[in-house]
Amino acid sequence: MPCDAIAVAKGxxxxxxxxxxxxxGSEAVAQALLALLRQRFAHLGQPELTPLWGAxxxxxxxxxxxxxxxxxxxxxxxxxxxxxxxxxxxAGDDQTVSLxxxxxxxxxxxxxxLAIQQRVAxxxxxxxxxxxxxxxxxxxxxxxxxEL
Amino acid sequence: MKARVVITAGGQVSVFxxxxxxxxxxxxxxxxxxxxxxxxxxVTWDGKIEQHRHxxxxxxxxxxxxEGARTQ
Numbered sequence: 027m028p029c030d031a032i033a034v035a036k037g038x039x040x041x042x043x044x045x046x047x048x049x050x051g052s053e054a055v056a057q058a059l060l061a062l063l064r065q066r067f068a069h070l071g072q073p074e075l076t077p078l079w080g081a082x083x084x085x086x087x088x089x090x091x092x093x094x095x096x097x098x099x100x101x102x103x104x105x106x107x108x109x110x111x112x113x114x115x116x117a118g119d120d121q122t123v124s125l126x127x128x129x130x131x132x133x134x135x136x137x138x139x140l141a142i143q144q145r146v147a148x149x150x151x152x153x154x155x156x157x158x159x160x161x162x163x164x165x166x167x168x169x170x171x172x173e174l
Numbered sequence: 175m176k177a178r179v180v181i182t183a184g185g186q187v188s189v190f191x192x193x194x195x196x197x198x199x200x201x202x203x204x205x206x207x208x209x210x211x212x213x214x215x216x217v218t219w220d221g222k223i224e225q226h227r228h229x230x231x232x233x234x235x236x237x238x239x240x241e242g243a244r245t246q
Contacts, residue, residue, distance in 0.1 A: 031178075031190035031226045033199025037207060037219035039185040139183025146181045146215055153209035163180070170179040174191065174202040 039142060046138035047105050049145070055101070055137060056090045062133050063094050067126060070095030097126050107131050143168040175202055187217050196225055 047055060056075060063073035071094055078091035078100050090101040093112060096119060100108045109127040111119050147168055151157055159171035175198065180188040189206060191199035200223050207217045 031192055031199075032194060033191040033196050033203060034188065034224040034226055035203045035207075035219060035222065036186060036188045037217035039187055039215060039217055041185040136183065139185075142185050143181045143183060146179075146187055146210070149210050149213040149215040150179060152213050153206075155206070155209075166183055168181040170181070172177050172179050174175045174177045174189075174206055 039146060041138075041142065043135065043138040044105050046141040046145070047134060050137060050141055052090055052101075052103075055134070056092070058133060058137060059090065059092055059099070059101070059130065062129060063092065063126075066129055067094055067097075067122075070097060070122065094126075095122075097123060099126065099130055101130070101134070105134060107134065139166075175199075177202070177206075179206075190226075196223065199223065 060073050060075070063070075067073070073092050073094040076091045076093045076098070078087040078089065078098075079085065080087050087100065087102075089103050090099075092099045096111050096113055096116065098110050098112045100110075102108070107127060107130050109123050109130065111123060115123075147157075147160070147170060150170060150172060156173045157170050158173065161169045163169050175194050176192045178190045178192065180186075180190070187210075189203050191202055194202070203223065207219055210217055
């Protein structure tokens with residue numbers, strides 16, 4: 027971004043992915059996860075939300091469960107991602123599991139980033155400042171024009 | 175006072191003040207971060223202010239005229 031500013035300050039909002047994702051809620055994250063899987067992994071089949079059960083306890087596990095093809099995804103309540111095969115792994119399943127895990131982790135990180143941008147952007151007018159324009163930079167940054 | 179606020183997905187919040195002086199810009203930025211904190215958005219800032227606007231350097235054009243080799 028071309029810069030000819032008189033005064034520039036750079037700060038940092040502490041990044042707490044779990045806090046940001048908590049703010050979005052598990053239903054919104056689950057829908058985003060399904061959309062990602064439909065878009066990126068359509069060749070594996072139709073993704074579906076599925077209940078999960080503890081391997082040892084047999085009790086229902088909390089969090090988000092999604093199955094797609096031979097892949098089972100579990101996003102725990104504290105947003106840890108576990109990806110496994112549902113049945114015996116076939117040829118190429120290792121790579122598929124790895125790709126799905128990376129994609130899901132990337133999605134959660136991206137969602138948390140969007141959430142933090144929205145949280146800061148909403149706080150600006152609430153703090154009494156007039157926002158005259160809002161755009162997105164090529165690098166994904168949210169740019170607000172503000173009357174300070 | 176016109177300014178731009180740039181928020182990255184990594185949580186960096188940068189403020190670029192485009193009007194006024196360095197001092198009024200500093201005051202406006204301090205006030206801005208304080209008001210954000212009051213809205214429960216705490217921005218960690220080391221207090222440093224940079225100035226990205228500089229006096230325009232005079233641009234001089236040097237014209238070098240050379241006698242061309244004349245061929246006949």
